[in-house]
Amino acid sequence: MFAQFTRVARWCLVLLLCVPVLAGLVGVAFPALGYFPAIGANTLSLDVFKTLFSLKDIWQMVWLSLFTGVGSTLLAIAGAFLLLASFYQSNWLNKIQGLLSPFLVFPHAGAAIALLFVFSPSGVFARIAAVGTNAAIPGAGDAFFPNDPWGLSVLLALSLKELPFIILMALSVMSQPLVKSKLSGYIKVGTALGYSPVATFFKLVMPVVFAQIKLPILAVLVFATSNVEIPLILGGNNPSTLAVAIMHWFNHIDLSMRLLASSAAVLQVAVSGGALLLLLGAERVVIYVGRKRLAKGNRRFFDSFVHGAAHGTVALYIALIGAVIYSVLMYSIAKQWAYPDLFPEGTTLLHWRTAVETLATPLSNSLLLGILVSTSAIALVLFTLESEHLKPVGKNAERAFSVSLFLPLLVPGVAFLYGLVWFQQLVLQDAVWFHTYIAHMVYVVPYVFLSMAVAYRKFDIRYAMVAQSLGKTPWQVFYHVKLPSLFSAIMVAWALGLAISFSQYLPTLLASGGTIATITTEAVASVSGSSTRLTAVFVIIQAIMPLVGFLMAWYLPAALVKPSDKVRSLKKKSRAVLHGA
């Protein structure tokens, strides 16, 4: 009975992830081929693609998308493995995890705005540089940050945001019992043969870890090539990246531009696919070169460079986080704050009041959606994982399942979301909450699954066996044994789902037609406004909301299980699970 039920849940999960994405793709494929009856386009042809490729800047846009996407991912991978190589055997690793965790849940739009505060010619760093000089007017915006035509500021911002994610993925793999014992064996061998820790890491540990986190890294890559918020805020526009152009064309006042937008969305799928091939190709080259070096017997691997770069990266993050917190907090309460002063003239709560007055509805919408989405995602994911245990499927089915799990992350959002809206208009046009819920689930479920899957694999199966041998049914085992012992992991996955639901901009806006205002849609709308101070308030609120979820996840299980002494250890434990995200 219960086993049957979990199998149904598994199918629901696959359908939930695949149907919206595929429907969305169909919804852009037809207009891309010139079929869009609403504006009187009824014939199928390739003319739209011809128009697209005849655009002067189109290849430059494709190049920018590829360059910023692949470049930032490579930089983030390099940075992440440098950090791991340098710190994987030290106590610092925990501190670095703690330092980087907030970056994971900080929405992209908020991160881009925060970087703008810090790096712009009137930002904190420029102000510090101007101390002691007579400069009364900030630089005239000819530095490379922001909005440079080469896409370097976008690349930098994307990699700053991706690096923590990759590190946390790698750590979650390295902390799995099976992998952990294998790796510690490798490390012992490496050490015994006289390899430096850094060389041991690159020659023995990294190949194992990288293979395990390849799929999430590819998802990061697709995201980076098709992200809208960061290039919109930090990128140049002569031309912009392809994804920004797509959004622009979809929203263009001349409605026939939607045909062009749809064909560009198809091109975006190809560009992201091309980026995947590039990265996989780069992986081949690294493997080939790595194999040659492996047998050479060098006991060191640029050790001092690796340590230097790793420490530099940590220092950069500390400086950035400090500067971001300072400038965002100060701007949110500042009265007049002229360049190059380091402190505002006075403080006021005016901007907080303005924001709070308008926030009641968006806040309750965000919470309602987030709790609804995250709770049901957890339930679905738990039953799906349970069905894996109760009735393992074949290898091919397993592979198909993991691809469908990553489907929403491997297909660029700008490509399928617009098509999805068209599709949703055909069925149940009034059910905006339902549509928004589905659009959120598509993004929340994969992450919740990844987070929970790690915890499930760590669960000691012998407890379940003992319970079963005492005559308990699968449901009883699930409910009385597994759920309580996985409680803290469930809470963390729940908080993660909440955070991801909170941060959705494009899916919320498109699926609800703007009728469901959330904190994030309000924040992005406020950035289009003119008030730096109000924007700062929104950035803070955006950062705090997911953190509240995580604080609950860290302290609630501990408080419920054993009030006092276990808080610390449980907090650590659940943090480690968070890194499965």
Add this chain to the structure above:
Amino acid sequence: MQVFFFSCIVVLSVFVVAKPAVGKTNDEAAGEKTPLVRFHAWGGSAQVNGYLQWVAEQVKIRFNIELQHVKLADTSDAVSRVLAEKAAGNHKNGSVDLIWINGENFAAMKKHDLLSASWVDELDNFSLTNPDENPAVTKDFGEPTLGMEAPWGKASMVFYYRSAHFYTLGLMAPKTIEELLRFSQKSPGRFTYPVPNDYLGISFIKYAALALNKDNRGLFYQPANDKSLNAVLPSLWAYLDALHPTMWQQGKHMLRQASQLQRLVGTGELSMAFSFTASEIPSAVTRFDLPEDVRTYSMQDGSLANVHFVGLTYNSKNKAAAKTVVNFLLSPQAQAKKQAVEVWGDDTVLDLESLSASDQALFVEDNIHPSALDKSQPTILLAEPHSSWTDALREAWYERYGARY
């Protein structure tokens, strides 16, 4: 014990989740009693948002209408939305009731029949705009409105600058389009304008075209064609070719949204900019978004002026309530509140002469802010060119300077 707590949490979360959903259906069932009107309007300004919140409170008290301000980052999002609904055959149950538009958003909605027609004359307060004497309220960028949208406010282009910067630079604020170029050449990087997709961006280009073609001005009030374009473009290109390399970021990157202009003047990265709402400048100063040394003025060679409107979609399900809301927006109380500088400062579309003395008194303001426009100075108003010029100028601009998204 844990199991018990866990079950409690599950049960509680089910309640939390289920309860509002139940409440929602109740709302919809009670739809007959309090009609919901969704007003899609740009949400990037705290003043506008605050004013619309006041309107929502007023129509709730006066007419028991629920007004929801759907805050848009870009008005064309809502236009696309209505189009998508039309495409899907949703002709009665649209998600957009009222929409704040003018210019080409209106032209696009008119072209695709996305608006209700001839409803504006039904409004009692529309006569207060004196439409017979005042054709600006029935023509939107030269395009007849056919009663599809009601006038809401009026704006003209003003420039503002950081007097402290100009003092440091030893320069005077430019008063004509030619002086603007000389200023930008003397002090590069301190001025820019948004891309022509943006409302203020195309407005700047129109202003430049009008100001640089004083002898050909008549051409702008007829539909644009190749001949008229060839007559006016050379002087515009010569001007912009000279201006761009001297602008912010050497003109390589231009702002996507006008509101960013104010932000950059606020941080000091720009020394001057322009706006269509003179009153937003003093009000930004009082909110600390602009420094106290900001001063506002109109260019001596003319100031582009236009009216903005509220449209009613063809597939709104609460048309009667929506019309009540628009009628309220046109009432002297609502218009006076909107014109007050501390609220929004958007000029009224009502003809003050045709109001009663007590209603006229609502519009009188005493305290003039030092950063505000000096309205005692005469201003030459330049009417908006025919709406075909918007596309023609924009396309020519993109053709020459590249598509900037």
